[in-house]
Amino acid sequence: MAYFKPNTEVADPLHANEAPEVTRARNDLAREPYVSNNRDHVWVGDRIAAVIQNPAPLWWWICLFIALGLAGLTGLGILYLITTGVGVWGENRAANWAWDITNFVFWIGIGHAGTMIAAILYLTRQRWATGINRAAEAMTIFAVMCAGIYPGIHVGRAWMAWYLAPIPNGNAIWPNFRSPLLWDVFAVSTYLSVSIMFWYVGLIPDAAAMRDRVTNKIGKYFYAVFCLGWRGSARQWANYEMCYLMLAGIATLLVITTCTVVSSDFSTSVIPGWHGTIFIPYFGVGAIYGGFCMLIILLVPIRQFYLLEDIITLRHIDLCCRFTLFMALLITYIYLMEFFIAYYGGSPNEFHTFFYDRIHGPYWLTWYAMIFANSLIVQAFWFKWVRRRPWLAFCIVLVPSVGMWLERYVIIVVSITRDYLPSSWGMFYPTWVDVLTFAGTFGVFFLCYLLFIRFLPVIAISEVRGAMPEANPHHAPVVIAHDAPEPAGSHSTEAPHA
Amino acid sequence: MPENSALIVPVGSGRPPEKLYAVACEFAGPAEVYHAAEKIRDQGFRWWDCYTPYFVHGLDRAMGQRKSFVPFFTLFGGLFGLVNGFGLVIITSVWVYPMDTQGKPYFALPGFVPILDLLMIILSAIMSIVGMTTLSLLPRLHHPLWEWDAFERATNDKFFVVIEANDPKFSEKNTPEFLKGLGGTNLTFIGDEP
Numbered sequence: 260m261a262y263f264k265p266n267t268e269v270a271d272p273l274h275a276n277e278a279p280e281v282t283r284a285r286n287d288l289a290r291e292p293y294v295s296n297n298r299d300h301v302w303v304g305d306r307i308a309a310v311i312q313n314p315a316p317l318w319w320w321i322c323l324f325i326a327l328g329l330a331g332l333t334g335l336g337i338l339y340l341i342t343t344g345v346g347v348w349g350e351n352r353a354a355n356w357a358w359d360i361t362n363f364v365f366w367i368g369i370g371h372a373g374t375m376i377a378a379i380l381y382l383t384r385q386r387w388a389t390g391i392n393r394a395a396e397a398m399t400i401f402a403v404m405c406a407g408i409y410p411g412i413h414v415g416r417a418w419m420a421w422y423l424a425p426i427p428n429g430n431a432i433w434p435n436f437r438s439p440l441l442w443d444v445f446a447v448s449t450y451l452s453v454s455i456m457f458w459y460v461g462l463i464p465d466a467a468a469m470r471d472r473v474t475n476k477i478g479k480y481f482y483a484v485f486c487l488g489w490r491g492s493a494r495q496w497a498n499y500e501m502c503y504l505m506l507a508g509i510a511t512l513l514v515i516t517t518c519t520v521v522s523s524d525f526s527t528s529v530i531p532g533w534h535g536t537i538f539i540p541y542f543g544v545g546a547i548y549g550g551f552c553m554l555i556i557l558l559v560p561i562r563q564f565y566l567l568e569d570i571i572t573l574r575h576i577d578l579c580c581r582f583t584l585f586m587a588l589l590i591t592y593i594y595l596m597e598f599f600i601a602y603y604g605g606s607p608n609e610f611h612t613f614f615y616d617r618i619h620g621p622y623w624l625t626w627y628a629m630i631f632a633n634s635l636i637v638q639a640f641w642f643k644w645v646r647r648r649p650w651l652a653f654c655i656v657l658v659p660s661v662g663m664w665l666e667r668y669v670i671i672v673v674s675i676t677r678d679y680l681p682s683s684w685g686m687f688y689p690t691w692v693d694v695l696t697f698a699g700t701f702g703v704f705f706l707c708y709l710l711f712i713r714f715l716p717v718i719a720i721s722e723v724r725g726a727m728p729e730a731n732p733h734h735a736p737v738v739i740a741h742d743a744p745e746p747a748g749s750h751s752t753e754a755p756h757a
Numbered sequence: 758m759p760e761n762s763a764l765i766v767p768v769g770s771g772r773p774p775e776k777l778y779a780v781a782c783e784f785a786g787p788a789e790v791y792h793a794a795e796k797i798r799d800q801g802f803r804w805w806d807c808y809t810p811y812f813v814h815g816l817d818r819a820m821g822q823r824k825s826f827v828p829f830f831t832l833f834g835g836l837f838g839l840v841n842g843f844g845l846v847i848i849t850s851v852w853v854y855p856m857d858t859q860g861k862p863y864f865a866l867p868g869f870v871p872i873l874d875l876l877m878i879i880l881s882a883i884m885s886i887v888g889m890t891t892l893s894l895l896p897r898l899h900h901p902l903w904e905w906d907a908f909e910r911a912t913n914d915k916f917f918v919v920i921e922a923n924d925p926k927f928s929e930k931n932t933p934e935f936l937k938g939l940g941g942t943n944l945t946f947i948g949d950e951p
Contacts, residue, residue: 301914425845433854436846437861437868449875453882460886468912487890488897491912493807495893497817501825502889509882516878520871725811732791732813
């Protein structure tokens with residue numbers, strides 16, 4: 260692995276008289292740059308725009324058709340469900356909620372990591388995140404879209420879902436604003452809207468850059484309208500940056516609200532295993548964990564196939580892996596704490612749920628699979644050797660991605676099939692409609708994502724440029740970027756897949 | 758589209774356009790445009806702007822701008838959402854359609870908090886964007902600068918300074934000289950359609 264070493268051959272008056280071991284230590288401690296291989300800001304713009312301007316590669320078309328086919332399954336599943344009734348799912352009297360809510364929580368959780376990266380890392384001035392925030396925000400939007408399918412269709416009579424909105428209707432009925440399920444409707448729709456706004460505002464300068472780059476007329480019109488006539492004047496930039504800061508603050512508040520509300524669906528009920536105050540941090544941590552796994556799954560192929568390794572650097576993958584590890588530790592703590600609360604809380608039903616049902620009830624296998632996937636596998640990320648190998652990290656995070664779905668399954672189905680009365684216990688078995696509808700949501704997600712990387716800049720061009728050292732007006736250039744020798748193993752600057 | 762030679766006239770190559778919009782020049786990098794902006798500010802120009810491909814930190818201060826007003830829009834939107842959300846929730850839950858669920862009180866403020874919070878958030882987000890676009894005079898379908906082919910690089914790798922003709926200190930002769938003295942290149946008169 261080629262690590263970046265600052266160029267020490269350039270005369271540096273500040274450190275002219277220091278001992279060689281001090282120089283070596285200073286170089287070892289130096290931060291890796293956000294954009295590696297001494298690329299300049301022109302290269303950054305050209306390379307990101309090349310993803311859009313070059314013809315779509317073959318793999319993109321293949322993936323698009325696979326995703327399209329998969330997405331069709333969701334469409335057919337929904338059509339069958341609406342025309343027939345919710346009985347086509349495996350839900351029964353014990354398991355009133357099953358895969359629909361599991362999938363909803365799974366997808367909404369993936370969305371949260373995108374906001375976490377784009378908003379919280381922006382507020383905390385983690386400028387390395389400029390390289391991945393656009394990809395993460397897009398992930399948020401498409402994941403929330405997939406999540407939003409389920410509350411819409413699990414109401415039974417999907418054509419009456421509009422009754423959830425507080426609008427005057429013929430029956431003079433108004434929604435119950437004290438219900439966590441209504442909070443959910445508000446939270447998800449607000450989350451989707453604000454995520455789209457945040458993403459759109461981030462895209463405005465880049466769409467303007469694309470407007471000035473593309474040569475075909477349709478593309479020019481599309482980007483010209485999309486960017487609202489952005490010119491990049493300093494007065495616009497000042498308002499823009501302030502707006503982005505405001506939206507980042509709003510999105511941070513919103514992501515906490517949304518995971519709180521989603522967890523309230525469960526924690527405000529009295530089902531043992533759901534009725535816990537730990538649910539709010541539990542869902543927040545789980546969401547960010549699952550989302551970081553999905554982000555690594557998306558970033559590793561993108562950086563490889565579109566030759567973006569100098570912008571989405573190994574350091575970005577490394578930091579994502581560290582976040583994943585941190586979240587894995589937190590979630591493991593919460594798994595253990597749930598058992599402690601069940602033991603210490605003194606409720607026999609709660610005790611039974613955890614110490615019997617979870618670990619040797621009928622669903623014991625899912626619990627052990629969950630612990631293996633979410634708590635153990637990711638411990639490999641303690642090693643830099645693993646974190647710096649993107650495809651290895653890619654393979655590793657596939658496991659907790661499944662594990663996070665299992666976690667929601669354990670919370671929802673395992674708890675609800677065994678509540679207070681043994682006479683109302685039961686089992687849940689998914690039907691083919693359950694399975695195909697869920698499989699199809701991956702098609703919807705990847706279909707949207709593939710279209711996004713084809714038509715909009717997958718990396719925030721202006722933000723990456725603004726975070727580069729030469730963007731600082733007080734920056735004294737030490738290394739000349741333009742004619743630096745090409746490091747061995749790096750890609751040349753000609754257009755990818757041309 | 759080819760450049761309209763009646764509107765775009767390089768300085769020193771003929772008469773300026775009939776209806777002059779501005780004189781524009783190019784700078785190579787953020788440091789150059791930053792130092793030029795400080796000097797233009799000190800000259801007391803008001804109708805002028807810098808165009809950069811990315812946000813240059815401190816450039817707004819170097820131009821003598823005040824802090825952006827967008828946060829006031831955000832605050833207004835948040836308060837508007839909160840107050841109206843409060844009205845919506847209270848009026849429907851307490852008077853219009855009181856519903857007895859699980860013995861909860863009709864006026865259950867803790868139960869209303871998530872809804873109020875979310876309505877506050879969405880309105881403040883919308884108003885932030887409305888504020889940003891309004892204060893930046895967007896959306897905009899046309900601008901005189903877009904007639905100039907060189908300006909296409911303003912979103913890519915060039916930095917521009919534009920001093921408008923309706924600035925009280927603007928003069929067709931001295932302002933281009935002044936910009937040239939600051940290190941500006943490719944000095945050009947930009948015309949507006951009459």
